[in-house]
Amino acid sequence: MELQQLKTQVLEALADRKGHDIRVLDVRERASFTDLMIIATGQSTRQVKALAEQVIEVCKAQGLRPLGVEGEQEGEWILVDLGDVVVHIMLPKIRDFYSLDTLWSVPELQPARHSSPHH
Numbered sequence: 001m002e003l004q005q006l007k008t009q010v011l012e013a014l015a016d017r018k019g020h021d022i023r024v025l026d027v028r029e030r031a032s033f034t035d036l037m038i039i040a041t042g043q044s045t046r047q048v049k050a051l052a053e054q055v056i057e058v059c060k061a062q063g064l065r066p067l068g069v070e071g072e073q074e075g076e077w078i079l080v081d082l083g084d085v086v087v088h089i090m091l092p093k094i095r096d097f098y099s100l101d102t103l104w105s106v107p108e109l110q111p112a113r114h115s116s117p118h119h
Contacts, residue, residue: 001064003035003084010087013058014040017051019089023101034086041095045075051089052078 001009007024014022019040028035042048049072056066059082071078077094080087088100095101 001059001062006059006064006082006085007036007038009058009062010038010055010082010085013054014038014051014087014089017047017054019051021095025101034081035084037086037088037100039088039090039095039100041092042089043092045091048078048089048091049075052080052087055080055087055089 011022011024019042022038022040025037025039026035027037031037040051042051052069052072056069059066064082066080067083068081069078070081077088077090077098080089090098
C-alpha cells in the first residue's frame with residue numbers, strides 16, 4: 001500500500017472511533033525506522049484499545065498486517081507499527097507526559113541572516 005493511501009486509511013480509522021487531537025508527523029528526515037508518525041488521543045483505556053483495533057482491522061482489510069503492536073494489555077499507550085507509518089494512540093496524561101508531538105516535530109528553519117559589511 002502506498003504511503004498516502006496508508007495515511008488516509010489510518011486517519012479514517014481513527015476518525016471513525018472518535019480519536020482526538022490526531023497529528024501526522026513526517027519524520028523521514030529524523031528517523032530511519034518509519035516515514036510518518038500518527039499520534040492520537042483516546043479518552044479512556046477502552047477507547048485507546050478500540051482505536052488501535054480499528055486501525056489494525058482497516059489495514060488487515062487492505063492486506064496489510066502490522067509488523068508489531070505494543071501496549072494492548074494496559075491500553076494507556078498502544079503503538080501499531082505499520083512499517084512506513086507508526087501509530088501512537090495514548091491517554092491524555094500519557095501523551096502530555098511523553099510529548100511525542102514536540103519530540104518528533106521538525107523545527108521550522110529560520111532564514112540565515114547575512115550581515116553586510118559596513119565600509
